[in-house]
Amino acid sequence: MRGKSLKRPSAETLYVALVAAAAVGVTLAVATPVPTTLRDFFNGGTQPNTLIEPLMTAQVCSNCHSYYDEHTEPYSLWSASMMGQASRDPIFHAALAVANQDASFAGEMCLRCHSPQGWSRGAVSADTSGASLEGEDLQGISCSACHRAVDPVYKPGTSPTRDQAILANLTTPMPTHSVHGTVEALAHNASFVWDPEDYRRGPYEITANPHRWVRSEYHRDPALCANCHEVSNPVYTKQPDGSYQLNALNTPHETLNKYDMFPVERTYSEWQNSTFGTQAVALAKNPNALPDDPDFGMNRFGGNDVNVRTCQDCHMPRTKGYGANPAQGAILRNDLGKHTFNGANTWVLRAVAQLYPEYETDLTEAGVNDSIQRSHEMLDAASDLELTFDGYTNLNARIINMTGHKLPTGYPEGRRMWINVKFFAMNDVLIAEYGAYNSDLAELTTADTKVYEAKMGLDAHASNASGKPIGESFHFVLNNQWLKDNRIPPIGFTNAAFASVGAAPVAVVYVDGQYWDDTAYPVPPAAVRAEVRVYHQTTTKEYIEFLRDQNTTNNAGTIAYDQWELFGKSPPALMDEKIIAVNPCGVDVNSDGVYPDERDFDSLLDYYWMTDMRADINHDGLVNGNDIISFIDRFAGAPCE
Ligand code: HEC
Ligand code: HEC
Ligand code: HEC
Ligand code: HEC
Ligand code: HEC
Numbered sequence: 001m002r003g004k005s006l007k008r009p010s011a012e013t014l015y016v017a018l019v020a021a022a023a024v025g026v027t028l029a030v031a032t033p034v035p036t037t038l039r040d041f042f043n044g045g046t047q048p049n050t051l052i053e054p055l056m057t058a059q060v061c062s063n064c065h066s067y068y069d070e071h072t073e074p075y076s077l078w079s080a081s082m083m084g085q086a087s088r089d090p091i092f093h094a095a096l097a098v099a100n101q102d103a104s105f106a107g108e109m110c111l112r113c114h115s116p117q118g119w120s121r122g123a124v125s126a127d128t129s130g131a132s133l134e135g136e137d138l139q140g141i142s143c144s145a146c147h148r149a150v151d152p153v154y155k156p157g158t159s160p161t162r163d164q165a166i167l168a169n170l171t172t173p174m175p176t177h178s179v180h181g182t183v184e185a186l187a188h189n190a191s192f193v194w195d196p197e198d199y200r201r202g203p204y205e206i207t208a209n210p211h212r213w214v215r216s217e218y219h220r221d222p223a224l225c226a227n228c229h230e231v232s233n234p235v236y237t238k239q240p241d242g243s244y245q246l247n248a249l250n251t252p253h254e255t256l257n258k259y260d261m262f263p264v265e266r267t268y269s270e271w272q273n274s275t276f277g278t279q280a281v282a283l284a285k286n287p288n289a290l291p292d293d294p295d296f297g298m299n300r301f302g303g304n305d306v307n308v309r310t311c312q313d314c315h316m317p318r319t320k321g322y323g324a325n326p327a328q329g330a331i332l333r334n335d336l337g338k339h340t341f342n343g344a345n346t347w348v349l350r351a352v353a354q355l356y357p358e359y360e361t362d363l364t365e366a367g368v369n370d371s372i373q374r375s376h377e378m379l380d381a382a383s384d385l386e387l388t389f390d391g392y393t394n395l396n397a398r399i400i401n402m403t404g405h406k407l408p409t410g411y412p413e414g415r416r417m418w419i420n421v422k423f424f425a426m427n428d429v430l431i432a433e434y435g436a437y438n439s440d441l442a443e444l445t446t447a448d449t450k451v452y453e454a455k456m457g458l459d460a461h462a463s464n465a466s467g468k469p470i471g472e473s474f475h476f477v478l479n480n481q482w483l484k485d486n487r488i489p490p491i492g493f494t495n496a497a498f499a500s501v502g503a504a505p506v507a508v509v510y511v512d513g514q515y516w517d518d519t520a521y522p523v524p525p526a527a528v529r530a531e532v533r534v535y536h537q538t539t540t541k542e543y544i545e546f547l548r549d550q551n552t553t554n555n556a557g558t559i560a561y562d563q564w565e566l567f568g569k570s571p572p573a574l575m576d577e578k579i580i581a582v583n584p585c586g587v588d589v590n591s592d593g594v595y596p597d598e599r600d601f602d603s604l605l606d607y608y609w610m611t612d613m614r615a616d617i618n619h620d621g622l623v624n625g626n627d628i629i630s631f632i633d634r635f636a637g638a639p640c641e
Contacts, residue, residue, distance in 0.1 A: 208329025275492030414543030
């Protein structure tokens, strides 16, 4: 199933090219990085070069976890996910180069999450540029990185007994806190505890004996995902006034508590402080499905249970199938978690397949297409759009967040969502557009519509420390301030809870319980129809140009930019679309879509005699002679009142 193609450059060749480019690039102005050290990026949990048996390459697992059904078994789905390719992602490499330029050794932090396998064997700490990563290190989040993970808080009765000794041997355990009545580690920044020996952990009691294994409840718990889907910058510490200041250098963060550090991504905390954090929510794909329908009992994210709660429920949708080749003794499961891990990215996988040979990535054309299709389905399921027309001059677009976190969530840089509204007059004539996007230039008109996004930047303190200007910036490791975050909160949102975890809305107000957002658009008088679309984009032009132009180290920024151009400039992905008939002046009295004409006048007179509110043309709550006058004014071309 894995073709051997040699036509593309291998990772090694690519890096030789990167290094060679670095050598010619030295004439560029070189900014001085903040002189941070490895110690500034230290975190608790298992440390590099301490495993008795190293993490295993995924190729080994593929021998049994790939040979039966590529639509259900872990390997093929995982390799076609962004997580399976996280350390080959060219956007990541471009951002990594800038991070290392901005703060020395910052790559220690980035690669701990993006290449945990390489980090575990010390290849990152030895060279935080990532240039010495090779082969299996480039597998991104490898099978073993997740399946050797130990719950950092021992739970008597449910945790595997061998965990007690593993946890007792840790030199730096992560701090803990109590949430919803359970003690958990303040996991983030890949603060994994790994089993030093190769005991593979998963949700099942297994009957086959293919390798050493232990059943682990931790693998059905979002706390596993919290290791990485919580990103905090450890070089900053929160001050009593709410600002963030640089720590004394060459020293680990004092508390290692993520809530004392600058919050970059808070997907896990967003989830934990939503309704999903405490209970399942029924989100049926089709609530009206009958038992014979294929959608019956399915949730909107593709799993075979209408109730969803965990990250796994939505991002590893459950199905019936085998987790490994049955010839090896795997048994048929009804609750098999598919390793799809799809989210919002609809193009970077193509770039990875373009840049690396298939024998390294195992990305097939069909696998890539299927994965991207699944991401489109996730984006489609992520929100609902409701349109209301007040019968007069206002169209309201309400976007309802149906995910388990903010919409959009996660990586804030370069990602955004927006509303596009088009008003049409008779004969399909476009008369007004809001939030227009020019795909040739990748330019969005932002001033006249709602754009959902997060923006960060540097305050005076960070500017002083780094020599970069105050204000909005894409400098990931230097940013110490949130300037905007109007991303839509999830079900169960409260301001107090979100503020306590560094995820408060910024420069916008959402009231407690609000998991939707409304935007009003003025309806032009001549409009008969409005078309409303909601789009998502992962890599904006502003961001990719920043990655290209700020890079003074290597050609990772140019490589990323070229891929971005090649694959359509991160084409906006459609999330919702709806059409609504509008009749702004109430003059299409007989609602036949043609107005105002004599037939409308006939209807008006009928309604007038019946005192039917449809004759209330001027919207004053009364049916009287003034409505007839208003109608005649409009008939003569006067605008709506
Ligand atoms: C020789 C074949 C073989 C190889 C190689 C193999 N596995 Fe397995 N593995 C199996 C079988 C069979 C099962 C049982 C599946 C079942 O019963 O559903 C299994 C189960 C598992 C489970 C589930 C454990 C549980 O308790 O739920 C995990 C996790 C796992 N393997 C991880 C891995 C990883 C990681 C690798 C590579 C480092 C790997 N396996 C390599 C055959 C193999
Ligand atoms: C990001 C973490 C992560 C990675 C990477 C990962 N898994 Fe899993 N895996 C899980 C979780 C979580 C579950 C349990 C899902 C559930 O039941 O909710 C699981 C379940 C399994 C199971 C049990 C059967 C099933 O499919 O649910 C097997 C076998 C398995 N994984 C093997 C693998 C192999 C092989 C790889 C690499 C090709 C891999 N996993 C990569 C997190 C991961
Ligand atoms: C705690 C783990 C963690 C750390 C530390 C981390 N990242 Fe990430 N990164 C993630 C996760 C998780 C995502 C995916 C989030 C999403 O899709 O919204 C991500 C996404 C990204 C992306 C987007 C990739 C794309 O294709 O759009 C870039 C770029 C990136 N990270 C760069 C970095 C850099 C540079 C650093 C270091 C300064 C870093 N990351 C540190 C976990 C981490
Ligand atoms: C070792 C760190 C790590 C762990 C653990 C981890 N992730 Fe990720 N995840 C990442 C990184 C890094 C990315 C971004 C990869 C990229 O875009 O290059 C990512 C991306 C994703 C995406 C976005 C994919 C897209 O299309 O944009 C989803 C969804 C996701 N992870 C789900 C999960 C779930 C669910 C779990 C827990 C079962 C989990 N992750 C555990 C590091 C991790
Ligand atoms: C109720 C279902 C649901 C739950 C629960 C859920 N997600 Fe998501 N998630 C989605 C949907 C739908 C999307 C696509 C829309 C978007 O980008 O926000 C998504 C997107 C993502 C992305 C991609 C963001 C990007 O910009 O690339 C990441 C990463 C992610 N989720 C991680 C997680 C993690 C980690 C958890 C648990 C802490 C989780 N999700 C819980 C439904 C869910």
